[in-house]
Every structure is written in C-alpha cells, then in structure tokens.
Amino acid sequence: MNQEPSPASFDQEREHTRTGMSKASLKRDFLDNLFYIQGRFREVATPHDLYMAAAYTTRDRLLARWVKSAQDFKTTxxxxxxxxxxxxxxxxHLANNLVNLGIAETSTEAAEELDLDLNAIIEEEExxxxxxxxxxxxxxxxxxxxxxxxxxxxxxxxxxxxxxxxxxxxxxxxxxxxxxxxxxxxxxxxxxxxxxxxxxxxxxxxxxxxxxxxxxxxxxxxxxxxxxxxxxxxxxxxxxxxxxxxxxxxxxxxxxxxxxxxxxxxxxxxxxxxxxxxxxxxxxxxxxxxxxxxxxxxxxxxxxxxxxxxxxxxxxxxxxxxxxxxxxxxxxxxxxxxxxxxxxxxxxxxxxxxxxxxxxxxxxxxxxxxxxxxxxxxxxxxxxxxxxxxxxxxxxxxxxxxxxxxxxxxxxxxxxxxxxxxxxxxxxxxxxxxxxxxxxxxxxxxxxxxxxxxxxxxxxxxxxxxxxxxxxxxxxxxxxGVTPRRFMVVANPRLTRLITETCGSDAWIRDLDRLRELEAHATDPGLHERWHEVKIAAKRDLSAWLKHRTGVLLDPEAMFDVQAKRIHEYKRQHLNVLHIVRCYQRIKQNPNHDMVPRAFVFGGKAAPGYFMAKLIIKLINAIAEVVNKDPQVNGFIRVVFMPDFNVKNGQRLYPAANLSEQISLAGKEASGTGNMKFSMNGALTIGTLDGANVEIREEVGAENFFLFGMSAEEVNRRQHQGYRPWELYRGDPELRSDIDLINSGLFSHGDTQLFRPLTDQLVNQDPFMVLADYRAYLTCHDHVAEVYRDHHRWTRMSILNVARMGKFSSDRAIRxxxxxxxxxxxxxxxxx
Ligand code: CR6
The missing domain is CATH 3.40.50.2000 (Glycogen Phosphorylase B;)
Incomplete structure (x- = not known):
C-alpha cells in the first residue's frame, strides 16, 4: 500500500525516529548489531545470531532511559x-522488553521487512x-x-x-x-x-x-x-x-x-x-x-x-x-x-x-x-x-x-x-x-x-x-500479585487484543481494575464466539508444541485441565492423579459412559533429592502411557506431562487452560501465584480454600469458582481428632479400587512394588490428607464437567474471571x- 502518511502518523514517525523506536531505526540497528557484535550478515546468521542482534537492539533502547533514571535518582x-x-x-527478557518499550508491533513489522519471524527469534532466548x-x-x-x-x-x-x-x-x-x-x-x-x-x-x-x-x-x-x-x-x-x-x-x-x-x-x-x-x-x-x-x-x-x-x-x-x-x-x-x-x-x-x-x-x-x-x-x-x-x-x-x-x-x-x-x-x-x-x-x-x-x-x-x-x-x-504485562500481554497476545477491542482501550494493562469493563459484555454472543476462538487457538498452539516435545496429541476441543507448579506432596498432584484413575475406571467399566473429553496436563519440577515428588512424576507418566494408547479411553481422556516447566513454558500453558487445579491442602499454600496467572487467562479454578484461592473466589464470585474440600480449620480439627486414612481407604470402594489399580502393576508393566512408597504413605499416614478430600474433589469435578457442557455458561464464567482479576496485579501489591x-x-x- 502506497498511502501518504497522515500528518499525525508522520509526526509519530518523526518522534519514533528521534527516540530510536521507528521501524527504520530498528532495522538499521538490528543489521548493525548483527554485523558489529555477532560479526555476521543476514545471509549466514544463525538463529542465535539473530536473537543476539535483536537483544542488543532492544537493550540499547533501555540504556538511554536507564542512565536518565540513575541520574535523576542520584540528584533528587x-x-x-x-x-x-x-x-x-x-x-x-526480549518479548517483555519490547512490550514495555511499546515497540512490539513495530518490531514485528521491522522483522517482516527483513524477511524474519520475530516470534522465532524470541523463541531462541534461553x-x-x-x-x-x-x-x-x-x-x-x-x-x-x-x-x-x-x-x-x-x-x-x-x-x-x-x-x-x-x-x-x-x-x-x-x-x-x-x-x-x-x-x-x-x-x-x-x-x-x-x-x-x-x-x-x-x-x-x-x-x-x-x-x-x-x-x-x-x-x-x-x-x-x-x-x-x-x-x-x-x-x-x-x-x-x-x-x-x-x-x-x-x-x-x-x-x-x-x-x-x-x-x-x-x-x-x-x-x-x-x-x-x-x-x-x-x-x-x-x-x-x-x-x-x-x-x-x-x-x-x-x-x-x-x-x-x-x-x-x-x-x-x-x-x-x-x-x-x-x-x-x-x-x-x-x-x-x-x-x-x-x-x-x-x-x-x-x-x-x-x-x-x-x-x-x-x-x-x-x-x-x-x-x-x-x-x-x-x-x-x-x-x-x-x-x-x-x-x-x-x-x-x-x-x-x-x-x-x-x-x-x-x-x-x-x-x-x-x-x-x-x-x-x-x-x-x-x-x-x-x-x-x-x-x-x-x-x-x-x-x-x-x-x-x-x-x-x-x-x-x-x-x-x-x-x-x-x-x-x-x-x-x-x-x-503477578504482572499482567508478562502473563497476559506477552503470553497471550490474542486475548490482549480481544480485551483491548472490547474495552475500547488498553488502559487495563497498567490499571488492571479496568478489566471490570468486560463485565458489561459478559453475555454478548459476539464476544463469546471470539473468546472461544482465542482459547481454541491457544490450545492448538499448545497441542502442537506438546506433540512435538512429547509425541502426545491432544484434541483442542477437549477440556484442558491443567496443574502446573512445583511437584510437592502438599500441592497434591496425586489427588489429581486419583481423579484421572477414577475417570479411567469409569470408562473401562462402562464403555458407553459419556463424559466431557479431558486433556490432563501437568507441568513442574521436583527437587532433585525429593523421592516422593519424583515418584509422582513417574506415576503421571506411567498412567499417561497406558491411557493415551488405549483406544477405548483415549477419546475421552489423555494425559501429558509437559517437560521443563519454566517461565517460558508457563507462557504457553496459561493461555490454553480451561481449568486450573489449585488443590493444596488448606493451610499449606502460603499464597500461590499460578492460580492468578491461569485465571487472568480465562481458566476457571477448581480449588481449596487455601492461600490466595480464598481471595480469588471472593473477587470472581463463589458461583464462578469450583470450591471443594476442608477448610484450614477443619484440617486442624481433623488432625487433632486423630486422622486415620486407612479407614477412608477401607470405607470407600471407589477410592480403594483406584489405589489398588495403581498397585496392580497395570501402569508399571506388572511391577506391583514401584508405586508402593506412595500408596502406602497415602493409606497409612497421608500427611496432606489426600484421602480426606478425595470424595469432595470427585464430586466437584463432576460439577465442573456439567458446567463445561453448557458452553455459554462456561464462557460467561471465564469472562467474569478475567474481568474480576484486577486485585491480583502485582501493581496493586506493590502499591x-x-x-x-x-x-x-x-x-x-x-x-x-
Ligand atoms: N514456594 C509459597 O509456597 C507463594 C510463594 C510466593 C512460596 C507460595 O505459596 O505463592 O512463596 N514459598 O509468595 C517459598 O518459596 C518459601 C513458594 O514459592
């Protein structure tokens, strides 16, 4: 398009040239950095060279501001x-700094003009x-x-x-x-x-x-x-x-x-x-x-x-x-x-x-x-x-x-x-x-x-x-609180655009309470459709990445039920596992069983010396192996463990989740912050009254949050009364059969001892009271599935979750x- 720039955009262009933010200056500096710092020209540059050149081009733009800040603080x-x-x-750093400098779009265009893909360059950063x-x-x-x-x-x-x-x-x-x-x-x-x-x-x-x-x-x-x-x-x-x-x-x-x-x-x-x-x-x-x-x-x-x-x-x-x-x-x-x-x-x-x-x-x-x-x-x-x-x-x-x-x-x-x-x-x-x-x-x-x-x-x-x-x-x-710049704008550009268009401005990025403006549109069918498209697109991206990294294929139409955080017994990934085993058994026992298809996604590292946490990872993968290849069940459930959960991979997960698992034993999770990141990206939470879950529920409304399990007070009382998990194991046939199935060797090529340390601990001590919350957790999940079937209801709840997340901006915390x-x-x- 060969349009004359309007006077306004001409001024803007001149201003950007002066501050080094114009497309032309970005391109020039990028090529200069590629040559003078990496010693390469465009034709022979490796992806890493391109990343370094982009990083230096961006860093140069930070430095002028930095010097000014330092001088200011010193004199005043x-x-x-x-x-x-x-x-x-x-x-x-790269994507985040581009956003904070306000040059994310210009940089994408500048890269395109050089026949480069900025996203691929961003991916290069370790x-x-x-x-x-x-x-x-x-x-x-x-x-x-x-x-x-x-x-x-x-x-x-x-x-x-x-x-x-x-x-x-x-x-x-x-x-x-x-x-x-x-x-x-x-x-x-x-x-x-x-x-x-x-x-x-x-x-x-x-x-x-x-x-x-x-x-x-x-x-x-x-x-x-x-x-x-x-x-x-x-x-x-x-x-x-x-x-x-x-x-x-x-x-x-x-x-x-x-x-x-x-x-x-x-x-x-x-x-x-x-x-x-x-x-x-x-x-x-x-x-x-x-x-x-x-x-x-x-x-x-x-x-x-x-x-x-x-x-x-x-x-x-x-x-x-x-x-x-x-x-x-x-x-x-x-x-x-x-x-x-x-x-x-x-x-x-x-x-x-x-x-x-x-x-x-x-x-x-x-x-x-x-x-x-x-x-x-x-x-x-x-x-x-x-x-x-x-x-x-x-x-x-x-x-x-x-x-x-x-x-x-x-x-x-x-x-x-x-x-x-x-x-x-x-x-x-x-x-x-x-x-x-x-x-x-x-x-x-x-x-x-x-x-x-x-x-x-x-x-x-x-x-x-x-x-x-x-x-x-x-x-x-x-x-x-968490920063909406990284966990919304950088991680989820599609949602960012949709929110900005719906609210008519991007002011929410620095004043997250303004997400409330979405509430007025919470039942708008047009928004529902676009909201759904944004989520599906993120799920497709994640599926493609997971397929590439793990070989497991997830159906983007399935409910993405995600638990991503450090692996720790108090966070109770094994409670989530028991639910998966229950779903598996239900389908196996009744092949006509109808259920909402779910993709269970896990991510998280275990401390290298934490045996039980590592065994939980093994269990998740062992179940995944059996479930994913069994055609009788894999149309309903699939399980995948995302390797190397870190900030970068988190940014792939948060936008794609439908359901966020925040299921620690009440009183144990000081706050949690993943709970906020998921919710900001439109996932609904299934959670206990623990840490910041309590306040998330208060903000989004009890009707838009799936609550289950004992309160911290109940946990305390129960422990004082003397907690006897083996009685729960004996008294609940489904629970017993789930645990027995893990011990049966089905998930471990016949090895009936592999998961014993975990199952024995659950039945005999259960320090984080997994068994005590098991029944309530299953019931709550059934309710989740029922709500998920009602697309409009779910989408409305998702919009309201995002609309009411203002409190969980780290800007509020720092203020x-x-x-x-x-x-x-x-x-x-x-x-x-
Ligand atoms: N592990 C808490 O467990 C909290 C963060 C940040 C933790 C977690 O609930 O959200 O701190 N605690 O406040 C420690 O690291 C000691 C954590 O990250």
Missing part, C-alpha cells in the same frame, strides 16, 4: 526500595532460571511493577552460574540436566567490575580499644572473596523509569596476593580461585527440608554482605551521613534467605563505621522489613550454631547480643514466662543449638507480612503467635507495600 536523593532476594526468576518457583517469580513480578509504578528500587541477588536445572523426562522419570544459561553470553547484563566488595568468612574476633579508649570488636577472617556486580536494567511498562537488578558474582579477591600467599604454589592459588567462585555457582532448592549445606549459608551471607555494603556506598555517594540511612533506604527481606542482613548491617555500622549499639540498632531496625512465604516447618531455615560460628563468628556474637536484649524485653513484658522466652529465642536450645533465621528476621524488622489474607492470619496465630502478642502492630498482609510498609513515593522519570 529519592527514597529507594532494596528488594533482597536469593532468587529472581525473570523469564525471557531464560535465566535464577529461582525455584513462586518466590523467585514473585520477585521478578515485583521488579516489573516497581518500575511501572515509578518507584526507585534496586533488586539485589545472586548471579548463579547454574540456575534451576533443566528437566528432562526419561522413561517417565525426571532427569536433571544442568542449566547453562550463560553458555552463549547474556546480552541483558552489564558487568560492573569496579563495583566490587570484599566478603569475609571464618577466622576469629578480637577486642581492642579505639583512639578514644572505647571498646571495639574487630573480625579477623581467614577467607576473603570478592563480590562483583552484574546489572540488568528493568524497564517499567510505558514509562521512562528503569530500575536496577544487581546480581553478585563471586570471584577470588583482588587483594588476595597470589605471590605472597602461595609462594611457588601456583596450582594452590588457582584452586583457591575456583573455590571462591563456587559460592555463586548454583541455585539451591527452596521450600524443601533444609539441607544444612554450608555452601548455602556462604551464599546467603555473600549476597547480603555485598548488598548492604553497596547500600552504604550509595548512601555516601548521594545523601551523605549514615545516620539517615533508613530515610534513604528500605530493604525488604524476601523470606529468611537474606535475614543475615540484619546482623551484617549491625556489624558494618558498629565495627567499620564506629557507631554505638543503640544507634546502629535503631537504624537497622528501621531499614528492614520481612516477608514470610511459608508455614511448612521443614522449610523454616535454621543453622546450627557450630556451623554459624565457624563461618560467621562476629555475626554470631551480634545475634547473641540482639537475642539478649530482645529476651530481656520479653521477660519484662511476660514476667516469669520462661517457656515463652525459650520459644521466642533466636536460638533453639532443644537438641543441637540452632539459629532461627525467621526469629532474627522478625526481631530485626519493623514490619512483617504474609502473602495472602489467610496466610497472614495463620502467621499471626500459629508461626509467630508469641511475636504477634508482643508486637501486634508489626504484622501485616500483602496479598501477592500496598509502598504505602503501608515502605512509605515510598513514585518518582517519574521523563521520556515515558
């Missing part, structure tokens, strides 16, 4: 949030998997929202060389492959070799008097390594603000004099270097029984020490005196992994900056806030005092000193209640003495929050009950943190 002394997290599960699951992904969503809401912030974490392992499925079992995300270079980060801090370990402490004769402590370590900063710019959506994600890499210390310390021992010196670098080598599993790994404690201290030293450096560079540190910075502890920051800031203020205890404590306590993410006792971190002392002797002294002052306070408040003192102590004294990191985090913070209303209540009444009695005002709730916890203000940077 803006109050800054430091988000301390051992994990940031960012997901692929995501940085620097997190395990919800907690790490939450940190990434929060970074997106902090920038979008224009709140100055720095994310501090670890630049793991190996992130979460890649999962492969071999013979039905999970096999872990190390993640080598840095192998081909990382175009999104900028190394800062000059931003480097020493981190000390081991040795001993000494008392001395300073020149004024005051007693001081000096830490004489026996190991010093360096932390070097690697910065990734985090751009907000449609704004000029770029915040910083600063990840630390461990290196042998520069001040470590190879010659002096290793005369003639060149190989010893190289060995020391390798040892130093192992500290940031690999990500550990979370939400798991604490392995008590020394390297993990080293890691935690490593990133915390670098981050706190960096905050102090920035304070001196901008505002000045350390006395005002708590005015300039607020630091959020993402779970207890960074809780050592409390002791480290105390040490730096006192030992390195000559501050007295009371003043140092006043500052420290005003800087930190702490988010709890789990009630599971096995996931609460404690470190043995002997390990702690060996690695961090000075910090142990500080922890003891904090504890002494704190327990004095408890004794004064609760006279004679030594049992309470024992319970609240930072040191657990029963058995081997251990440092309780959660107690350190609560005592050292001015605000503590849980991540969903129910969870925050349980935090106050169970886990931190004593602390809540002492300091009721310290406790808050901030329900989690609550900003107002209620951090007391920080937006700080717009021009050029947005």
């Amino acid at each position: 002394h803006a109050r800054t949030v430091c988000y301390l997290s051992a994990e940031f599960l960012l997901g692929p 995501e940085p998997g620097l997190g395990n699951g919800g907690l790490g992904r939450l940190a990434a969503c929060f970074m997106d929202s902090l920038s979008t809401l224009q709140i100055p912030s720095i994310g501090y974490g670890i630049r793991y060389e190996f992130g979460i392992f890649d999962q492969m499925i071999e013979n039905g079992w999970q096999v872990e492959k190390s993640d080598t995300w840095l192998r081909n270079g990382n175009p999104w980060e900028i190394p800062r070799p000059k931003i480097r801090f020493p981190v000390m370990y081991g040795g001993h402490t000494e008392q001395y008097r300073d020149h004024d004769g005051r007693p001081r402590t000096r830490w004489v370590p026996d190991l010093v390594i360096d932390g070097v900063a690697y910065d990734t710019p985090i751009l907000g959506y449609g704004v000029g603000n770029v915040n910083l994600l600063r990840l630390w890499k461990a290196e042998a210390s520069e001040s470590f004099d190879f010659q002096a310390f290793n005369v003639g021992d060149y190989y010893g010196a190289v060995h020391a270097k390798i040892e130093a670098e192992t500290i940031s080598k690999v990500l550990y599993p979370n939400d798991e029984p604490e392995a008590g790994k020394e390297l993990r404690l080293k890691q935690q201290f490593f990133f915390v020490s670098c981050s706190v030293q960096d905050m102090i450096r920035l304070q001196f560079n901008t505002v000045g005196p350390l006395e005002t540190l708590a005015d300039k910075f607020v630091a959020q502890l993402n779970d207890t992994h960074p809780a050592l920051a409390v002791a480290e800031l105390m040490r730096l203020l006192m030992d390195e900056h000559d501050m007295e205890w009371d003043q140092a404590w006043d500052i420290t306590h005003r800087v930190f806030c702490y988010t709890n993410h789990t009630l599971l006792p096995e996931a609460l971190e404690t470190w043995s005092v002997s390990l702690f002392e060996r690695l961090l002797p000075r910090h142990l002294e500080i922890v003891y000193a904090i504890n002494q002052r704190f327990l004095d306070q408890v004794r004064v408040r609760f006279l004679g209640d030594e049992d309470r003192v024992r319970r609240m102590s930072l040191i657990a004294e029963d058995g081997e003495r251990r440092v309780r990191m959660a107690h350190l985090a609560v005592v050292g913070s001015r605000a503590v929050n849980g991540v969903a209303e129910l969870h925050s209540e349980l935090v106050k009444t169970t886990l931190f009950r004593d602390f809540h009695e002492l300091w009721p005002d310290r406790f808050h709730n901030v329900t989690n 609550e943190y900003a107002e209620r916890i951090w007391q920080v203000e937006p700080h717009p940077v021009g050029g947005g």
Whole structure:
C-alpha cells in the first residue's frame, strides 16, 4: 500500500525516529548489531545470531532511559526500595522488553521487512532460571511493577552460574540436566567490575580499644572473596523509569596476593580461585527440608554482605551521613534467605563505621522489613550454631547480643514466662543449638507480612503467635500479585487484543481494575464466539508444541485441565492423579459412559533429592502411557506431562487452560501465584480454600469458582481428632479400587512394588490428607464437567474471571507495600 502518511502518523514517525523506536531505526540497528557484535550478515546468521542482534537492539533502547533514571535518582536523593532476594526468576527478557518499550508491533513489522519471524527469534532466548518457583517469580513480578509504578528500587541477588536445572523426562522419570544459561553470553547484563566488595568468612574476633579508649570488636577472617556486580536494567511498562537488578558474582579477591600467599604454589592459588567462585555457582532448592549445606549459608551471607555494603556506598555517594540511612533506604527481606542482613548491617555500622549499639540498632531496625512465604516447618531455615560460628563468628556474637536484649524485653513484658522466652529465642536450645533465621528476621524488622489474607492470619496465630502478642502492630498482609504485562500481554497476545477491542482501550494493562469493563459484555454472543476462538487457538498452539516435545496429541476441543507448579506432596498432584484413575475406571467399566473429553496436563519440577515428588512424576507418566494408547479411553481422556516447566513454558500453558487445579491442602499454600496467572487467562479454578484461592473466589464470585474440600480449620480439627486414612481407604470402594489399580502393576508393566512408597504413605499416614478430600474433589469435578457442557455458561464464567482479576496485579501489591510498609513515593522519570 502506497498511502501518504497522515500528518499525525508522520509526526509519530518523526518522534519514533528521534527516540530510536521507528521501524527504520530498528532495522538499521538490528543489521548493525548483527554485523558489529555477532560479526555476521543476514545471509549466514544463525538463529542465535539473530536473537543476539535483536537483544542488543532492544537493550540499547533501555540504556538511554536507564542512565536518565540513575541520574535523576542520584540528584533528587529519592527514597529507594532494596528488594533482597536469593532468587529472581525473570523469564525471557526480549518479548517483555519490547512490550514495555511499546515497540512490539513495530518490531514485528521491522522483522517482516527483513524477511524474519520475530516470534522465532524470541523463541531462541534461553531464560535465566535464577529461582525455584513462586518466590523467585514473585520477585521478578515485583521488579516489573516497581518500575511501572515509578518507584526507585534496586533488586539485589545472586548471579548463579547454574540456575534451576533443566528437566528432562526419561522413561517417565525426571532427569536433571544442568542449566547453562550463560553458555552463549547474556546480552541483558552489564558487568560492573569496579563495583566490587570484599566478603569475609571464618577466622576469629578480637577486642581492642579505639583512639578514644572505647571498646571495639574487630573480625579477623581467614577467607576473603570478592563480590562483583552484574546489572540488568528493568524497564517499567510505558514509562521512562528503569530500575536496577544487581546480581553478585563471586570471584577470588583482588587483594588476595597470589605471590605472597602461595609462594611457588601456583596450582594452590588457582584452586583457591575456583573455590571462591563456587559460592555463586548454583541455585539451591527452596521450600524443601533444609539441607544444612554450608555452601548455602556462604551464599546467603555473600549476597547480603555485598548488598548492604553497596547500600552504604550509595548512601555516601548521594545523601551523605549514615545516620539517615533508613530515610534513604528500605530493604525488604524476601523470606529468611537474606535475614543475615540484619546482623551484617549491625556489624558494618558498629565495627567499620564506629557507631554505638543503640544507634546502629535503631537504624537497622528501621531499614528492614520481612516477608514470610511459608508455614511448612521443614522449610523454616535454621543453622546450627557450630556451623554459624565457624563461618560467621562476629555475626554470631551480634545475634547473641540482639537475642539478649530482645529476651530481656520479653521477660519484662511476660514476667516469669520462661517457656515463652525459650520459644521466642533466636536460638533453639532443644537438641543441637540452632539459629532461627525467621526469629532474627522478625526481631530485626519493623514490619512483617504474609502473602495472602489467610496466610497472614495463620502467621499471626500459629508461626509467630508469641511475636504477634508482643508486637501486634508489626504484622501485616500483602496479598501477592503477578504482572499482567508478562502473563497476559506477552503470553497471550490474542486475548490482549480481544480485551483491548472490547474495552475500547488498553488502559487495563497498567490499571488492571479496568478489566471490570468486560463485565458489561459478559453475555454478548459476539464476544463469546471470539473468546472461544482465542482459547481454541491457544490450545492448538499448545497441542502442537506438546506433540512435538512429547509425541502426545491432544484434541483442542477437549477440556484442558491443567496443574502446573512445583511437584510437592502438599500441592497434591496425586489427588489429581486419583481423579484421572477414577475417570479411567469409569470408562473401562462402562464403555458407553459419556463424559466431557479431558486433556490432563501437568507441568513442574521436583527437587532433585525429593523421592516422593519424583515418584509422582513417574506415576503421571506411567498412567499417561497406558491411557493415551488405549483406544477405548483415549477419546475421552489423555494425559501429558509437559517437560521443563519454566517461565517460558508457563507462557504457553496459561493461555490454553480451561481449568486450573489449585488443590493444596488448606493451610499449606502460603499464597500461590499460578492460580492468578491461569485465571487472568480465562481458566476457571477448581480449588481449596487455601492461600490466595480464598481471595480469588471472593473477587470472581463463589458461583464462578469450583470450591471443594476442608477448610484450614477443619484440617486442624481433623488432625487433632486423630486422622486415620486407612479407614477412608477401607470405607470407600471407589477410592480403594483406584489405589489398588495403581498397585496392580497395570501402569508399571506388572511391577506391583514401584508405586508402593506412595500408596502406602497415602493409606497409612497421608500427611496432606489426600484421602480426606478425595470424595469432595470427585464430586466437584463432576460439577465442573456439567458446567463445561453448557458452553455459554462456561464462557460467561471465564469472562467474569478475567474481568474480576484486577486485585491480583502485582501493581496493586506493590502499591500496598509502598504505602503501608515502605512509605515510598513514585518518582517519574521523563521520556515515558
Ligand atoms: N514456594 C509459597 O509456597 C507463594 C510463594 C510466593 C512460596 C507460595 O505459596 O505463592 O512463596 N514459598 O509468595 C517459598 O518459596 C518459601 C513458594 O514459592
């Protein structure tokens, strides 16, 4: 088409050329980057070359804004949030940055003109998997929202060389492959070799008097390594603000004099270097029984020490005196992994900056806030005092000193209640003495929050009950949220277009409450038809991908019933499995049985050392093998396990789901965030009253949510009464026959022992009460099927789910943190 541009679009084109956002400048820069950075021209470029060139072209456009943001924050002394997290599960950058820059469409067109497919280029990116699951992904969503809401912030974490392992499925079992995300270079980060801090370990402490004769402590370590900063710019959506994600890499210390310390021992010196670098080598599993790994404690201290030293450096560079540190910075502890920051800031203020205890404590306590993410006792971190002392002797002294002052306070408040003192102590004294990191985090913070209303209540009444009695005002709730930019706009462009057309604007992307405008169209047949088409198209895409990766073919017309999250007994993937076995038996027993065709899709990784979780994966695949090849049943049900569930693969799943499985035992899932991602993409939820499910149901309306199972209170009562799962097994013939079928060897080539550890545990202990909720779950699924048959009813419910998801934007969560916890203000940077 050879149309003259209208004056308006001409202006826009000129403006875009100036800011580098025009098609022409994108094309030119892309080809330049391909040539100058990758050393290739179009004809011989590999897909990876094309990706790198696209990444650099995009990054260049972030950098101008970043420099401006940094300058602005420096000159205005803006109050800054430091988000301390051992994990940031960012997901692929390219598509997200294109969306946030507002050049997704222009880039698609620019690529087309170069005869390239932008989606194929986007597919090339290997995501940085620097997190395990919800907690790490939450940190990434929060970074997106902090920038979008224009709140100055720095994310501090670890630049793991190996992130979460890649999962492969071999013979039905999970096999872990190390993640080598840095192998081909990382175009999104900028190394800062000059931003480097020493981190000390081991040795001993000494008392001395300073020149004024005051007693001081000096830490004489026996190991010093360096932390070097690697910065990734985090751009907000449609704004000029770029915040910083600063990840630390461990290196042998520069001040470590190879010659002096290793005369003639060149190989010893190289060995020391390798040892130093192992500290940031690999990500550990979370939400798991604490392995008590020394390297993990080293890691935690490593990133915390670098981050706190960096905050102090920035304070001196901008505002000045350390006395005002708590005015300039607020630091959020993402779970207890960074809780050592409390002791480290105390040490730096006192030992390195000559501050007295009371003043140092006043500052420290005003800087930190702490988010709890789990009630599971096995996931609460404690470190043995002997390990702690060996690695961090000075910090142990500080922890003891904090504890002494704190327990004095408890004794004064609760006279004679030594049992309470024992319970609240930072040191657990029963058995081997251990440092309780959660107690350190609560005592050292001015605000503590849980991540969903129910969870925050349980935090106050169970886990931190004593602390809540002492300091009721310290406790808050901030329900989690997820970013609609990644999980709607990037993941589901078709739905994004449909919503924008229906609402008449894309304002909902930054103000998710505006999705409510969809409600007015919830019964519009025209919208129903297009809504259905969007879903079917996503299901087709997913089916094609799954076929390619697993060989299993799913019918896009079937109900896609999806459970995707870490594999864990408390999340109860095995409850879902029992339902599948029931469907199988129903069809087998009655070949004329009529049922809504279902595709059961699973995704999720098991911690490498978690036997039961790995056995659950094997069971799912074993059932899939039998079901999918049996023509008598595979017209009704199919089962597939999506290998390597990560952010990128999640983006394929969420848009394609009809039904989202959120079936944890009530009281166990702190919040969940997958529940939000599914619902935002139009899936209906089958779920228990757990975590954020409770609030999702409140928002979308009970009639648009499939609820089943015991409440947290009922769970509690039932456990106190004495729970006897074997009675349920014996008393319910269907349940018994489902479990027996698993044991029969049908799914395991005749091996009747393979799944015994799982089935025996269900029948004998059933710690997550799968059997207790089994019947209610089946009944609820029957209801789901009935509703699904009524297309219009289902589609209306799906539209209403999306329309009412506003609350679950991470923008809302960050706004609550900003107002209620951090007391920080937006700080717009021009050029947005
Ligand atoms: N595993 C919770 O279990 C919550 C996220 C983020 C978790 C999950 O319910 O949504 O944190 N907890 O708040 C931990 O990681 C300790 C998780 O991701």
